[in-house]
Amino acid sequence: MRLSPDTISRLPGGVTRPSYDRSQPIGIVHFGIGAFHRAHQAHYTDACLEAGERGWMIAGVSLRSSTVARQMNPQGGMYTLTQRSDEEPETQVVGSVREVLVADKDQSVISDNIASPDCHIVSFTVTEKGYCRAADGSLDFDQAKNGFYPLLEKALARRQAAGLPGLTLLSCDNLSGNGKQLGRLMGQWLDKHSPQVATWFREHCTTPDSMVDRIVPASTEQDLAELEERIGLRDEAGIFTESFSQWTIENSFADAHPAWDKFGVQIVPSVEPYETAKLRMLNGAHSLLAYAGLDAGYSFVHEAIADPALRAMTQRLMRDEAAPTINPGKGQDLSAYADELIRRFDNPALQHRLIQIAMDGSQKIGQRWLDTLAIQGKRDNSCPAILTALAHWLRHIRGDIRPVDDPRAQEFENVWKEAGIEGIVKAMFGSDGLLQSQWKPSEDELSTIKHALQAIS
Ligand code: CS2
Numbered sequence: 440m441r442l443s444p445d446t447i448s449r450l451p452g453g454v455t456r457p458s459y460d461r462s463q464p465i466g467i468v469h470f471g472i473g474a475f476h477r478a479h480q481a482h483y484t485d486a487c488l489e490a491g492e493r494g495w496m497i498a499g500v501s502l503r504s505s506t507v508a509r510q511m512n513p514q515g516g517m518y519t520l521t522q523r524s525d526e527e528p529e530t531q532v533v534g535s536v537r538e539v540l541v542a543d544k545d546q547s548v549i550s551d552n553i554a555s556p557d558c559h560i561v562s563f564t565v566t567e568k569g570y571c572r573a574a575d576g577s578l579d580f581d582q583a584k585n586g587f588y589p590l591l592e593k594a595l596a597r598r599q600a601a602g603l604p605g606l607t608l609l610s611c612d613n614l615s616g617n618g619k620q621l622g623r624l625m626g627q628w629l630d631k632h633s634p635q636v637a638t639w640f641r642e643h644c645t646t647p648d649s650m651v652d653r654i655v656p657a658s659t660e661q662d663l664a665e666l667e668e669r670i671g672l673r674d675e676a677g678i679f680t681e682s683f684s685q686w687t688i689e690n691s692f693a694d695a696h697p698a699w700d701k702f703g704v705q706i707v708p709s710v711e712p713y714e715t716a717k718l719r720m721l722n723g724a725h726s727l728l729a730y731a732g733l734d735a736g737y738s739f740v741h742e743a744i745a746d747p748a749l750r751a752m753t754q755r756l757m758r759d760e761a762a763p764t765i766n767p768g769k770g771q772d773l774s775a776y777a778d779e780l781i782r783r784f785d786n787p788a789l790q791h792r793l794i795q796i797a798m799d800g801s802q803k804i805g806q807r808w809l810d811t812l813a814i815q816g817k818r819d820n821s822c823p824a825i826l827t828a829l830a831h832w833l834r835h836i837r838g839d840i841r842p843v844d845d846p847r848a849q850e851f852e853n854v855w856k857e858a859g860i861e862g863i864v865k866a867m868f869g870s871d872g873l874l875q876s877q878w879k880p881s882e883d884e885l886s887t888i889k890h891a892l893q894a895i896s
Contacts, residue, residue, distance in 0.1 A: 442674040444515045447532055454519070454670055457534030459488045461515075464557035465498045465537055466697075468549065470587045471565035472499030472507055472539055478655040478680040480562060480611055482520055483704060485535040487697040495697045498552045499539040502565060502587060508539040510675040518676035521666065523788035529682075530670060546590060553594035554601065559694045561591065562609040563621065564651075567802035568846050570614065570624055574875060578627040588628040595629075595644070596636045605643025605693040611651045611686075613722055615714060615806045618689060622646035647689035650714040652721065654783060655680045656791040681789055683779075687713045712768035715810075719761035720773070721780050723807040724753045727824065728784070729796035730831035733841065734895055740791040744784040753781070756824035764814040798844035800832050801851070805876050813877035816884070826884060830891035833863055847873075860896055864889045 440446055447456050467484065469476055476499070484495050499516075501507050511518060516536040522529045540549050552558060563569070571582035578588075591608075598606070608625065610617035625646070629637035658677055667673045686704040700706050707713075725740070731752065732743030743749050757780065762773040808825045815822050836843055838852035845851070854873060858866040864885050867874050880888075 440672055442514050442517055442519065442532070442672040444517060446672055447517070449672060450532070450670055454530050454532060456532040457485065457489060457517075459491075459534065460493075461496065461534050461537065463488075463496055464494045465552050465555070466495040466557055466695075467497045467560045467562060468500060468552050468558060469497050469562045469564070470500045470502060471563055471569060472501055472511075472536070473564060474655045474657060474678050475651075475653070476562075476564045476611070477518060477533065477536070477676070477678045478520060479651055479653045479684060479686065480564075481535045482533055482684070483686060483699045483702050484697055485533045486702040487699060488535055490698075490701065492697055494557060495535070496537045497535050498549070499536050500542055500545075500549055500587075500590075501539060502542045502569065505541045505544075507676070508541050511536065511539045514674070514676060518678060519666065519670065519674045521677065521679045522682045523679055524682050524786065525788060528669075528679075528788075530666070542587070542590060549590055550594045550597065553591070553606070554597035554603070556603055558606065559604075560607045560609055560692075560696060562611055563587070564611045566799065567612060567614055568799055569612070570620060572620075572624065574873075576620075578624045580628070580631065583624075583628055588625065589632075591625065592629060592633055592636060595640055596633060599636055599639040599643075605640070605645070607691075607693045607696065608644055608646045609649060609688070610646065611649055613651075613718060613803070613806070615718055615810065616648055616711075617714075618646040618648035618691075643693060645691045645693040647691040648710040648714060649689065650685070650687040650710050650717050652685040652717055653680055653683065654789060654791055656789055657795055659790075679789075681783060681786060683783055707768075709768075712766055712771055715765050716762075716767075716771065716773060716776060718806045719764065719808075719811050720757045720777060722803065723761050723811065723825070724757050724780060724784070725796045726800065726803055726807050726832070727753060727756055727828040729793045730800070730828060730835050732793045733797060734831050734834060738793060739787075740784050740793060740796070741787045741789065743793060744781065750781075752824045752827065753784075756822075756828070760815060760822040760825055761811050763820075764811050794841070797835060799846065800836065801845050801847040801874070804829070804832060805874075809874075809876040809878040812880070812884070816878060816881065821884070821887070823887065826887045827891045829868075830888050830895060833867065833888070833892055834895055860889075860892060864892065 573579040610621040689710045728743040737743040757777045836851040
């Protein structure tokens with residue numbers, strides 16, 4: 440029997456469930472309703488609703504597939520969230536999502552929701568590639584026409600015409616200056632397609648930066664079967680995560696927002712120090728563990744981090760290479776942060792797959808590794824852990840070892856074929872290389888990567 444509003448009364452007592460009215464207005468439209476959103480923003484919003492706030496139900500939007508809609512809509516938008524640690528798993532039902540809409544077939548409902556006076560926030564977890572940036576960081580209009588941009592343009596135009604307040608567009612993706620990037624890219628889209636809306640957008644809407652953090656492995660059939668065994672109902676949309684959760688948002692809202700801050704969310708003048716620490720230390724370490732860990736034959740983060748050589752390399756990346764590039768905010772202790780990250784990576788109950796982290800490397804390594812290299816390079820400091828990690832990434836994208844899930848996979852495979860092991864490092868990172876960034880590698884750095892690559896090939 441499936442989890443749904445009609446069946447939740449059958450759940451065992453230990454599983455908490457929403458007691459609020461779920462027919463109240465939709466205040467948030469969320470693009471990219473994957474596992475991360477459900478473990479994070481929707482969970483904080485559920486806590487606000489449970490505490491008696493009204494008007495913050497979420498309409499989720501899937502941009503690419505109808506899978507999540509098929510999982511959640513028959514359950515009335517409900518799903519369970521299970522926290523896994525070394526203690527008994529803790530499961531609760533989250534009720535803040537009303538329904539899941541699919542971009543290409545529910546366009547008018549999505550637009551109605553955003554254009555409604557009840558809506559105050561449009562949020563995003565569309566992953567790095569969902570912002571449709573060209574290699575130089577500007578908007579790639581060709582890609583963007585299949586993303587959220589045209590939908591949002593139409594809905595914003597309706598708000599403008601109706602004289603409604605602007606919206607907070609809240610990016611919750613792992614990009615540096617995620618809000619600033621969203622504002623810039625959305626502005627570029629509107630300048631080209633609706634200059635009048637562009638002016639209104641810049642005057643009335645805001646795009647706060649935010650740092651989001653919670654490790655959320657993709658759920659497996661085994662997870663769902665065990666859950667069903669434990670709670671007596673089948674939940675096709677069940678999410679499994681760690682107990683840790685963090686959200687820091689720049690205090691720049693266009694309009695009302697849920698009192699997320701009552702549930703641990705920090706609303707601060709600038710997110711930058713938290714965001715850079717998270718991207719360069721947590722995500723930077725994750726990507727290193729992914730590529731080097733897969734090459735060492737591991738499947739999960741907790742296995743890779745238990746390997747003494749990989750553990751030492753991870754510590755070096757976080758403490759010696761990334762941390763010195765971060766200006767800590769008030770009360771931010773980067774060494775304690777690194778300790779905590781290692782503890783989180785060690786959690787065997789999470790079963791976080793390295794291959795999940797390895798995907799979309801072309802979109803990730805800029806803010807995770809190359810920014811650190813750029814800053815350390817200017818100081819004449821070398822970063823052996825990141826350079827070794829780059830060698831593992833290059834090996835990964837060769838395309839003949841394991842499947843490469845990356846929007847640029849084909850391009851990379853072709854370059855590998857042309858350049859071979861002798862030329863690949865320069866073809867990727869040299870002055871005319873495919874991956875242009877702030878980091879201008881020295882000859883020494885290029886040859887360190889090449890030697891590391893030869894050693895693992
Ligand atoms: C991971 C992140 O898949 C990845 O690239 O590094 O999803 C990571 O688990 C989250 O950012 C943690 O907050």
